Amino acid sequence: MTARIGVIGSNMVDLVTTVDRMPRLGETLAAPAFAIGPGGKGANQAAAAAKLGADVLMVSRVGDDLFGAETLRNFAALGIDARHVRAVPGTSNGVAPIFVDRNGDNSILIVKGANDHLLPADVDEAVPDLLGCDLLLLQLEIPLDTVYHAIDWAHAHDKPVLLNPAPATEALSLDRIAAVDLLMPNQTELSILTGMPAGTRSEAEAAARHLLARGMGRVVVTLGANGALLVTPNETWHVPPVPVRARDTSGAGDAFIGAFAAHYVRHKDMHAALGQASLYAAHSVTRPGTQTAFASRDEFTAFCLEQAPPKGAD
Numbered sequence: 514m515t516a517r518i519g520v521i522g523s524n525m526v527d528l529v530t531t532v533d534r535m536p537r538l539g540e541t542l543a544a545p546a547f548a549i550g551p552g553g554k555g556a557n558q559a560a561a562a563a564k565l566g567a568d569v570l571m572v573s574r575v576g577d578d579l580f581g582a583e584t585l586r587n588f589a590a591l592g593i594d595a596r597h598v599r600a601v602p603g604t605s606n607g608v609a610p611i612f613v614d615r616n617g618d619n620s621i622l623i624v625k626g627a628n629d630h631l632l633p634a635d636v637d638e639a640v641p642d643l644l645g646c647d648l649l650l651l652q653l654e655i656p657l658d659t660v661y662h663a664i665d666w667a668h669a670h671d672k673p674v675l676l677n678p679a680p681a682t683e684a685l686s687l688d689r690i691a692a693v694d695l696l697m698p699n700q701t702e703l704s705i706l707t708g709m710p711a712g713t714r715s716e717a718e719a720a721a722r723h724l725l726a727r728g729m730g731r732v733v734v735t736l737g738a739n740g741a742l743l744v745t746p747n748e749t750w751h752v753p754p755v756p757v758r759a760r761d762t763s764g765a766g767d768a769f770i771g772a773f774a775a776h777y778v779r780h781k782d783m784h785a786a787l788g789q790a791s792l793y794a795a796h797s798v799t800r801p802g803t804q805t806a807f808a809s810r811d812e813f814t815a816f817c818l819e820q821a822p823p824k825g826a827d
Contacts, residue, residue: 516778517568519646519672521636521663522555523628523654524573524598525607526580527803529763532614551587552609552803553628554652554679557764560804561771561793563591565813567778570646572597572639573655574627576606581627587804597639601627607654617759617798623654623680631655633662644670647778650770652677653685661689668692677770681705691728697770699735717742718749733773733787735766740791743783752787755795755820764803769794771807792817 531546551560555573563569571593575581577600584606588595607626613619636643636659643649649667651660651674660676667674673694678685681702690696704711709720711734721732721744733752734742740754772793777786793808796816800806808816 515568516647517570517645518559518562518648518650518774518778519570519572519639519643520555520559520562520650521572521631521639521643521655521659522558522650522652523553523607523625523631524551524556524571524575524584525553525609525623525628525654526550526584527552527609527611527763529611529613529802531801532612534614535612535620548802550802550805551584552611552764553607554654554677554767555650556584556588557767557803557807558650558652558677558771558774559588559593560591561768561797561807562775563593563771564807564809565772565775565793566810567775568594570594570597570639570642572631572635572643574598574631574635575600576604576627577602578605580606580608594642597635597642601630604630611763613761613763613801617762619761619763621763625654628655631659633659635659636663636666640666643672646672648672648774649674650677650774651675652679653682654680657682657685661686664690664692675770675774677766678702678706679766687724687727694730695733696724696729696731697733697735697773699737699766703732703734714739714742714751718744731783735769735794737762737765741769741787743787750784750787752791755792757795757799759798761801761806762798764806765794765798767803768797768807772813792820 605626700711711717741752743750769790773790776789
């Protein structure tokens with residue numbers, strides 16, 4: 514039986530503006546390029562996993578506008594099971610205006626739109642299909658009550674949960690998410706959640722261990738160009754970075770999580786899955802966009818072969 518990933522989360526339409534530099538407050542600048550593409554943390558993670566061949570179920574809400582219809586078409590094109598993705602009457606789809614500078618760094622706004630209408634009852638409605646999933650992915654672009662409800666349900670049914678606490682908020686209750694098997698924040702999100710510095714590797718480890726003490730099973734901190742850090746009660750393991758020339762870092766964290774999930778549900782090897790995730794995220798930043806930058810399985814295989822050391826090398 515094929516392993517399946519359930520994603521309970523958001524979708525957005527990315528409105529990407531390329532800039533030479535970020536404008537100052539009150540300043541108007543001419544921008545060289547603009548593009549529209551599918552996005553949203555939940556949908557991005559689902560797309561990355563699906564592009565790598567995973568069987569993915571999506572539970573989400575879209576607007577009853579052109580963006581919502583396009584989101585549904587995108588799920589179908591990716592082979593994502595979207596039977597639990599429905600339009601909310603009279604509501605716009607979620608959108609994310611993204612600004613990317615010449616160094617590939619980005620600033621992002623999100624308008625949740627229909628994502629704010631994904632409710633605990635919608636999770637309950639999807640239960641017959643969620644029972645067939647081997648891993649659940651959650652993020653914070655949907656109501657927190659829905660996140661908590663999904664975690665409680667998964668814990669009661671022995672379903673492992675990976676929570677990406679993004680966008681991070683101090684309103685998130687650490688007690689309510691203590692049952693998650695794997696928490697996967699970046700350094701900024703980790704600092705917001707714990708109130709501790711996380712700028713260095715040692716600081717990130719200390720903050721992650723603070724979360725372990727609150728009941729989390731394992732914490733993976735993504736470190737951007739510096740790789741990632743796995744922290745468990747018994748080990749700390751640094752996932753080495755993959756050096757590439759970054760063109761656009763939008764969605765790199767989602768690429769990491771989706772690739773990790775796709776590999777982990779097949780092989781149940783945490784270290785190998787994190788290594789694959791690091792490679793996949795590195796490849797994603799070499800191309801513009803979010804989902805449009807995510808590699809297919811064949812493209813990713815070719816990239817991995819390019820990154821492998823030559824035979825006979827130390």
